[in-house]
Amino acid sequence: MATNIAEIPVRKICCIGAGYVGGPTCSVLALKCPDIQVTVVDRNELRINQWNSEKLPIYEPALEEIVKQCRGKNLFFSTDMVPALKEADLIFISVNTPTKTFGLGKGRAADLKFVESCARLIAEVCDRSKIVVEKSTVPVRSAASIVNVLKANTKPGVSYQVLSNPEFLAEGTAVNDLTNPDRVLIGGEDSEDGKKAISALSWVYRHWVSADKIIEMNTWSSELSKLAANAFLAQRISSINAISAVCEATGADVSEVAKAIGLDSRLGPKFLQASVGWGGSCFQKDILNLVYISESLNLTSVAAYWQQVIDMNEYQKSRFGERIVQAMFNTITDKHIAILGFAFKKNTGDTRESPAIHVAKHLLEEGAFLHIFDPKVEKAQILLDLDQLDEESSISIHTDPYEAAKGTHALVVCTEWEQFITYDYQRMYDSMLKPAFVFDGRKILDHSALAKIGFHVETIGKRHGQSSQDHNWTGTNGI
Numbered sequence: 001m002a003t004n005i006a007e008i009p010v011r012k013i014c015c016i017g018a019g020y021v022g023g024p025t026c027s028v029l030a031l032k033c034p035d036i037q038v039t040v041v042d043r044n045e046l047r048i049n050q051w052n053s054e055k056l057p058i059y060e061p062a063l064e065e066i067v068k069q070c071r072g073k074n075l076f077f078s079t080d081m082v083p084a085l086k087e088a089d090l091i092f093i094s095v096n097t098p099t100k101t102f103g104l105g106k107g108r109a110a111d112l113k114f115v116e117s118c119a120r121l122i123a124e125v126c127d128r129s130k131i132v133v134e135k136s137t138v139p140v141r142s143a144a145s146i147v148n149v150l151k152a153n154t155k156p157g158v159s160y161q162v163l164s165n166p167e168f169l170a171e172g173t174a175v176n177d178l179t180n181p182d183r184v185l186i187g188g189e190d191s192e193d194g195k196k197a198i199s200a201l202s203w204v205y206r207h208w209v210s211a212d213k214i215i216e217m218n219t220w221s222s223e224l225s226k227l228a229a230n231a232f233l234a235q236r237i238s239s240i241n242a243i244s245a246v247c248e249a250t251g252a253d254v255s256e257v258a259k260a261i262g263l264d265s266r267l268g269p270k271f272l273q274a275s276v277g278w279g280g281s282c283f284q285k286d287i288l289n290l291v292y293i294s295e296s297l298n299l300t301s302v303a304a305y306w307q308q309v310i311d312m313n314e315y316q317k318s319r320f321g322e323r324i325v326q327a328m329f330n331t332i333t334d335k336h337i338a339i340l341g342f343a344f345k346k347n348t349g350d351t352r353e354s355p356a357i358h359v360a361k362h363l364l365e366e367g368a369f370l371h372i373f374d375p376k377v378e379k380a381q382i383l384l385d386l387d388q389l390d391e392e393s394s395i396s397i398h399t400d401p402y403e404a405a406k407g408t409h410a411l412v413v414c415t416e417w418e419q420f421i422t423y424d425y426q427r428m429y430d431s432m433l434k435p436a437f438v439f440d441g442r443k444i445l446d447h448s449a450l451a452k453i454g455f456h457v458e459t460i461g462k463r464h465g466q467s468s469q470d471h472n473w474t475g476t477n478g479i
């Protein structure tokens with residue numbers, strides 16, 4: 001007889017995918033739910049070995065302590081997927097959903113092959129009913145495909161409920177975001193079994209999240225909300241970055257403009273930090289996915305609107321690289337440049353879609369030698385990102401920022417690491433070639449202090465050498 005979903009108590013959870021989402025999410029889940037056994041499985045043996053070792057595969061503040069506290073008690077990492085899936089009452093699918101690199105939708109659509117292979121494996125091995133939760137970010141209506149694959153391969157007497165439960169954590173603050181989420185979305189089928197499955201997952205979150213933050217909705221709304229949230233966040237940064245270009249051309253200061261905008265309570269101050277451009281594994285791929293979905297639905301104006309958010313980001317990254325060359329007398333051939341920060345943001349070692357990659361490649365193409373320092377990114381990763389596996393001659397990777405700066409013509413800040421703010425820039429200046437430049441792509445340094453030392457300073461959204469009352473510029477409209 002088929003097990004009814006209503007009869008499934010959640011005692012054991014299995015999560016497929018031990019990445020930036022699966023690892024931290026399940027670690028916090030295990031910490032907050034001592035009555036639930038959580039097993040994170042992955043086919044990548046190296047990654048699983050790292051989760052079981054002293055040095056975790058990813059860096060996230062406070063994560064190591066949680067893993068150490070729960071691992072071996074109610075938190076397990078394993079490559080042995082079949083028993084973990086068979087035993088679980090609830091399964092999270094938390095695998096990567098990258099942009100397709102070939103075939104229909106190449107360069108834009110999300111590749112769901114990993115999600116589909118999880119659904120196939122679940123149906124093949126499980127002999128009792130389960131709740132399957134889509135944690136990965138997926139195109140709207142993906143749950144329907146998962147249901148189809150499960151139904152077509154299900155063993156007799158077994159049934160599934162598929163829920164959408166997108167993740168909103170940001171890297172570098174994952175533990176805090178998971179512990180204190182703004183909201184938890186749970187999308188499910190509008191049926192009795194669907195509602196029971198939603199209640200079961202809701203019960204898991206209720207161990208530490210208050211009921212008012214757990215939002216139940218239809219599956220498609222939940223899937224689309226995730227793509228929309230990322231698109232809105234990236235759009236805000238692209239918007240302030242677009243304004244930064246206007247500031248540089250007019251004498252306005254983007255920090256002052258951002259402050260003024262953010263004080264409007266309807267807009268709020270967050271995600272208005274102008275930068276060298278946004279990076280990370282998800283904004284680009286999720287917006288491309290939204291563009292592709294819109295085009296597929298013949299919503300061409302909608303597609304063009306969101307595409308512009310990406311185009312503006314490309315423009316910003318290129319603009320910064322060009323500005324470095326221009327300021328250094330229009331040539332950087334054979335010049336030595338130190339790059340401070342290679343991760344896509346502070347407090348992570350992740351370099352996926354990092355703007356630093358774009359800037360570094362631009363400088364290399366112009367013939368510069370790069371001296372790169374990042375507190376958390378491994379040397380091998382930087383060389384891989386810059387396609388420099390065989391030939392290292394134009395790049396040196398440093399473990400000390402002062403060594404990276406020594407003998408260079410310029411410092412280029414690509415990541416907003418807090419320790420960069422308090423470095424001894426006089427010491428760096430003394431060891432550099434003159435004139436010595438600073439290009440602050442994150443607007444984190446004290447520019448007047450740097451100018452006093454003798455640096456030529458350039459930053460985003462502000463003219464070089466501009467005083468706050470410089471009103472001499474005359475715009476093209478004569479004002």
Ligand SMILES: NC(=O)C1=CN([C@@H]2O[C@H](COP(=O)(O)OP(=O)(O)OC[C@H]3O[C@@H](n4cnc5c(N)ncnc54)[C@H](O)[C@@H]3O)[C@@H](O)[C@H]2O)C=CC1
Nearest residue numbers: 017018019020021042043044094095096097114136137167
């Ligand atoms: N990185 C982030 O901050 C966030 C990511 N997301 C979404 O979460 C999903 C996962 O992202 P990440 O954790 O960053 O990816 P990731 O690449 O770090 O980890 C995914 C893991 O899944 C494993 N995997 C893939 N197919 C598998 C299979 N068939 N069987 C077993 N293991 C398999 C891979 O080996 C990899 O270790 C994506 O859809 C992403 O868009 C959502 C919110 C935040």
Ligand SMILES: O=C(O)[C@H]1O[C@H](OP(=O)(O)OP(=O)(O)OC[C@H]2O[C@@H](n3ccc(=O)[nH]c3=O)[C@H](O)[C@@H]2O)[C@H](O)[C@@H](O)[C@@H]1O
Nearest residue numbers: 167168169170171237271272273275278279280282344345
């Ligand atoms: O789906 C995802 O992967 C996640 O994507 C982002 O998180 P993440 O990419 O980890 O980091 P963010 O803090 O959003 O930063 C993204 C990029 O924007 C840049 N940024 C951010 C804020 C800002 O004001 N200016 C700015 O340039 C950051 O430096 C970084 O390069 C979202 O913030 C998460 O909610 C979401 O879950």
